[in-house]
Amino acid sequence: MTSDSRSSSLRTDDELRLPRPPGVFRRFWARHPLVADIVIAGVCLLLSFVPAGALSRADDGAIFGPAGTWVVIVLLALACVSLVVRRRWPLVPFVAALVVAHAYLIAPVPLGGPLLLFATYAVAVYRSTRAAIIGLVVGLAALAALATTLMLVGAVPTQLAWNAVVAEAVTGVIGGLIGANVGNRRRYIDAVIARSRQLLVERDQQARIAAVEERARIARELHDIVSHSLTVVVALAEGASATPDRDRARAATDQVAATARSALTEMRAMLGVLRDADSAHTPLAPVDADAVATAVAAARGAGFPVTVRTSGRIDAPMPVLLAVGRIVQEGLTNAMRHAPDATRIDVAVDMTDAGVVVQVRNDGVRGPRRAGGYGIRGLQERVDHVCGTLEAGPTADGWILRAELPIATREDDA
Template sequence: MTDAIVAGAALLLSLPVATFRSGFPTQPTVAQTWIAVVLVILACGALMFRRTRPLLVFAACVLPSIALPPSLVPATHLLPAFALYAVAVYRSARACWIAFGVAAVAVALATATAALGSPSELSLLVTTLVSGLVAMLFGALIGINVGNRRRYLEALIDRSRQLLVERDQQARLGAAAERTRIAREMHDIVSHNLTVIVALAEGATATSDPERARAVTGQIAGTARGALTEMRAMLGVLRDPELSPDAPLAPIESASVADAVESAQRAGFPVVLHVEGRLDDVPAEVRFAVARIVQESLTNAMRHAPLATTIDVRIAVRADAVELGIVNDGVRPRTDAADPPGRAGFGLPGLRERAAHVGGTLEVGPADGRRWTVRASLPLPAHASAEAHPEEHGP
């Protein structure tokens, strides 16, 4: 509708001028007048496509200024201005100035050619040329102003859409990371405690001593209560809106290397713990990671190496890192039938995530064909290293 109104306005403003008697000594013939009317109508019709084909429409609007006799050129002055405005708005300011320059040169050459044929009409030709160029210049300046503002608003809208997409992507990534974090904590709590409970329950079933069975069931109850306590603590963190999103899901104190080793020993597994240095002086976050890595490593040993005769846990607090080594000798030959593809659990990825969370590294795999090793190195901040090893830093 807008394009039709613009084309109609251009036709009403241009068509009557083609029929007026101009001040040129040489007046147009009737045929030339009709040709001018047809060209003006066609150029106005071309303005209907100024949004999609602005450069082609501009060429169609400039053509009458070059092809018609000088006395009929004033009828075509407004058409290039309308078309050049469209070039500036729907293409670019650069395209507008290039189109203006090309049209100005073409119209100037046509005027110079007409002046050579009629030197007496030079002043009228120059006036007609200047008025046409001024009309195009006004169209270009207005179009550039409107076009720049239009492109600026489009850029703002595109940026807003991009920010919305990025916000949604960040929200999805954050939700996925949070789900992974919750799954890791749930796995550490549930898997370890259930493994211990299963081992204790099997031991209680196998023994014929009522007193020993009663003691084992008490240990099962204690292990289950500890797991419930950890679960309640984690749910409390998840439901607390005032806590930071990065707050630990489980209390730091809930994970202890000694507790993990003691649970495995109560379940009947030959776990031996060796600690070098003062683990209590290690930052709480690193200490929590150490406890979880040991806990998950023992859980994997209890599940996958029930015939192990030794499970050796070694922790060394160095000047710049905490070194962990968990080794068991219960490795069994693995076959595709025993371990089909796609049945890998979440324990090993959780161990690597736990180590990476504090900037450490972790290596897992068989050694010597008979042992399974878990080795981790968790870096310590400088001030923590000084506290854990004061003798290395002087009095």
């Protein structure tokens, strides 16, 4: 795990604000798991060796003699020590406990202990309840088979064999039930915490995505306002400097000032929407009631031959009206910038009940589409926002920008 991921995980855990575990001893064991495992192993070893002390007085009665008794003692000690690794490898002490349970059958006296209880509990908590059930059933079945075999050959008294099997079964079932309860609760809490961490990460990702989308939206609006207005201003300024007529130059200069003021007003309105906390999801609409007429008037004032044709009257949603105005504005801006020799620029806006079709055509651009601009890209994003389609490219007699915008948008559906 890298330092960045660790710091991110720590920040996430801090934001979760999880309560502290209740109880002083529980918090101590949670902070020192190895100490808890050593204590449990020691308690198990003590409780198991107290009854095993009877073996020293009955060595001659063991199935394999004194050597068999020592085998039982060694296996018992190793199995208890294996409880130290019960969190990482819970099956190790469980298998060791089953081996000790089988070894108890060769002892000359009845033996038992809490070893299988602790081992089954560990499997249920740190592995799964299903693993504890399967392991316990298989282990007890093997123990019962061995006990039956020893009884049939007369090596072990019947009462001692069945007492050993029943005692281990009861011990294992109790440990499994307690472990299943604790383990299921532990896994549930871990799943809730993991889900909470995931939700926090997703929240941060959504915030970053929203910030990127908002920056793109602001960039589109700034491009539309600044690009169109500056294009008109440049055209008017060039015309004013080229004409010897003082009155025409003065009129062009006045129109430059009017265009600049209009752009400034629109930018102030846009920034006002951005600063308004209640308008976080409000489309950034132009100030002009009729953005199409304003864009056409500005282009005509700059000396470009613009014709307009509109058909139909319908109340479209604000995002669609905004997209129509920006499409016409961008189409005229591109024509003024890239087609200064155009003899005609045709704007057509057809409105029906199904949607709006916007076309801006000029005869001054030839050749393929040039890459590198942000205007068409911004229009494509705007048209996608209202579920429309956009086409831009050369025609037989010039260049066309065409968009189809449906009336029903995603915002209306929402």
